[in-house]
Amino acid sequence: MDQPEEPLTTDSEFDNTDASFIQQVQRLHKLTVYGRWLFVGCLWLTIAPVSFWDLRAEIYLWEQYFTWVAVRYGLFYHPLSTFGLAFCIGMTAAVLIWQSRNILLGLPQQEKQRLEKQVYRIRQQGPTHPLWKWVCD
Template sequence: MTTDPSFTQQVERLHRLTIYGRWLFVGCLWLTVAPASLWGLRAEISLWQQYFTWVAVRYGLFYNPLSTFGLAFCIGMTAAVLVWQSRNILLGLPQQEKQRLEKQVSRIRQQGPTHPLWKWICH
């Protein structure tokens, strides 16, 4: 969009804020959903400690779908953020993502100090 160095720096800040936000979300999942899911599987985990077989794991997860979904969601979101961030590190930001960030920074600049992200992006 523009070659203004402060604009480019603000786009980078917004991208960094997006990264922090995604990892914060994943961290909150692991601090809330994962313990609740593991608590739901406590009887099965006790059994697995005594007689571990993959069949016991399979049936334990199959008959506790809510706990299984919670753990799968935590693992899936962690993997998704890892893949997303790895792609951005190795291949750079896709053009579409750059344009989205640039539009968002333009909207933040246009709205000014009343925008919630103003102090984080345009300080």
């Protein structure tokens, strides 16, 4: 008979009912949210301006006479700019959907366990861990 695999960590490894532990998990989640938005912001400050700069002639034409065909051809003949803008828009949408799901439905159990394991590792390593002062201090 196949035995079910044992989980990598058990609840006895760390006391997840401790109020400070729960607060540290929440701080780590908040850092994760800030990190994702910081990444998206950096994308919009670095990749998007370069992409728009490459499309400046087409944007000028779109301002003069806008058609969807002109937009399609402008984007088709500038694939790197199109990819850059699509990446910025896609990452923004992904973070919005991820954060909306967490707000509306709460964190999934798997995500909670991942955060708890990470807080446990931060606690084990102590002040030498780069996230120690933001999570445990």
